[in-house]
Amino acid sequence: MSPSTDVASFHTYLSSARRIVALCGAGLSASSGLPTFRGAGGMWRNYDVMRLATPEAFKRDPGLVWQFYSMRRHMALQVTPNKAHYALAELARKHPAFLTLTQNVDGLSVRANHPNDSIRYLHGSLFALRCSGYLCDYVDDQNFADPIVPSLAVPMAKKTVEQRAPGPASGQSDGGTPTEETLVYDESVELQALQLSDLPVCPKCQQNILRPGVVWFGENLDLDMMDGIEHWLEQPADLCIVIGTSGLVYPAAGYAHRVKELGGKVAIVDLDVSSGGWSSNIFDWVFEGDATKIVPEILKPLIGDM
Ligand SMILES: [Zn+2]
Structure with a gap:
């Protein structure tokens, strides 16, 4: 039937x-x-983003993986x-x-x-943080800070957009359409080479860095x-x-x-x-x-x- x-x-x-x-x-x-993370654009086109969502990638280059997750947290916070x-x-x-x-x-x-x-x-969740140390059980289930630490701020660029609703204190383009300048994520900016000291540290053990509280490929x-x-x-x-x-x-x-x-x-x-x-x-x-x-x-x- x-x-x-x-x-x-x-x-x-x-x-x-x-x-x-x-x-x-x-x-x-x-x-x-x-957007799904498989469709990440700009600088991220240079990376196989599937391969950033693994424990091996985090071990190899935690700064790169953290910039990827910081970008995803930022994008998720842009929508409602x-x-x-x-x-x-x-x-x-x-x-x-x-x-x-x-x-x-x-x-x-x-x-x-x-x-x-x-x-x-x-x-798991992009907004959960866990300690990356095996012996430390620190978890923060809901951390919506953007960025988590200053070095993970996503690069921003000014962009002129049409206003959604007319309001005072807005610029007017020549045609009379209300516009405003806003800051948006600039995905064309080169990624930074981050050191461990640039990344969020576990507040409990104060030894290991935190990791995103998501389940990576190859994890249970x-x-x-x-x-x-x-x-x-x-x-x-x-x-x-x-x-x-x-x-x-x-x-x-x-x-x-x-x-x-x-x-x-x-x-x-x-x-x-x-x-x-x-x-x-x-x-x-x-x-x-x-x-x-x-x-x-x-x-x-x-x-x-x-
Ligand atoms: Zn810890």
Whole structure:
């Protein structure tokens, strides 16, 4: 049977669903205008950015890796959470048995005030800092400083942009269009050769430098977190809502299959479902389009109007 695109039947099922899990990926944040790091431009074109997201790269050149992550933190702070982030945060407040599993490291769910006890950040966060020393357990879960230390400030350049809203004290271009000068990240500036002493130091051991609190390629996901998720999923979930993530990234994709196998239903919200690598028979509902429009709409029976 092909999946339904009917919002009304989804609403009916949602209203009786008790345990609900959401599985989120890059498509959730794409509506906020956040580029994926694979598309990093400017100076970063000289680097295989996939190879900067590894423990080996950090060991080899922590200054380079830190400049990459400082840039990503800066870019993430330039955008704002969208209505889909807020809708999920609202559902977490209104519905006790709701768990969000997100692969996004961009901090947008945190900034949408998603309750922390009902979300798991599978791949960590750009805004978490950890000690790079093996024997030190220092973690700062939410550090939104930009830059973290002065030497990690991203290079900025003045740019003249059209004003979003007319206001006083603005320049006028010849044509009368209001413009203003603003500072934006200048990705053409050469990267600096940073020393260890330029990088953030762990405030606990005061010996090792801090590292980004993300899961790098070749690293394991946090074991305690994984155990907690397994425990939550042992009781069958009634509904899994997949938002903007492909069926190719494990363990995330496996969670949707688990819900289905234990008798729950699965819905997906994505711009293009067919490109995601999901098996065609897993979905009961398919909602193709922009997450920021669809997610608040399909959750309306539980969260009201956004
Ligand atoms: Zn330390």
